[in-house]
Amino acid sequence: MTSLEGETGDAPKRLHSAIIADQLEAEIIAGTLAGGSKLDELALTERFGVSRTPVREALHVLASRSLAERVPYRGVIVANITRERIDNLFETMSEIEATCGRLAAQRMTMSERAALEELHLSMAEMAENGRYDEYERANTDFHTAIFAGTHNEELIEVANGLRLKLAPFRKSQLRIAARMKKSNEEHTAIVTAILDSNAREAEKSLRRHLLSAAKAALSRMG
Known part of the structure; x- marks a missing residue:
């Protein structure tokens, strides 16, 4: 698990979300996270050792970059990079x-x-x-x-x-x-x-x- 905890306040949360977004972005571009795979909030909070808030912010960043999309009844899914x-x-x-x-x-x-x-x-x-x-x-x-x-x-x-x-x-x-x-x-x-x-x-x-x-x-x- 990659832990990012240990700091409090809004600024650290933004920092955490940026780090998480950058890491997931790199994995999507590299193909480590395949298109169509689910980005599960709970699994990501456990992986990075943070609360759900920075994870949700990171997923929002990925969606804004069209690297992920929100699909009804499935959650946030990695977009297909063709x-x-x-x-x-x-x-x-x-x-x-x-x-x-x-x-x-x-x-x-x-x-x-x-x-x-x-x-x-x-x-x-x-x-x-x-x-x-x-x-x-x-x-x-x-x-x-x-x-x-x-x-x-x-x-x-x-x-x-x-x-x-x-x-x-x-x-x-x-x-x-x-x-x-x-x-x-x-x-x-x-x-x-x-x-x-x-x-x-x-x-x-x-x-x-x-x-x-x-x-x-x-x-x-x-």
Whole structure:
């Protein structure tokens, strides 16, 4: 049993639920938890040594990422992760991010462009030195900054929601040094286009970036 108990208060509960969600997410992506299998609350509380509250919160996170679904009379079930589903998610995200890139190139303020460039330069150092965890977190900030640069709240909400669904697949591929460096190289083209206010090139660069990410994710499925 993996025990996470020993702390009290809301913050530790949120921490527990995040740890549980991350562990179950990794097992679903790896295929250890097969599609269609039940995620039993009681069994998970015993496994992680916690109360039902953080387990329920973790299952809610998995459902929000479309890694699990609530089925009447059966409870929470692991979703089927198919190549077609991942392909469709990346295709949709590609179009959303391409649109965000085009609008960000036109609408980002000077300070927003400067912050994006600074973030990119720091990520280049992370990629060069193999700092995977830092790069992964910064990568989320990078794409979030582009979404914010559209200054379109509806589009930002859609982009962030879809990004959460894709996050588990993108996260796993950034653990590979070659993919992390390639990702950073692709970011260079994106940042250059945005700094130059080249909307068409920003759109194309982000679409290529998502295509590259999709290929990497699908190759890991065999």
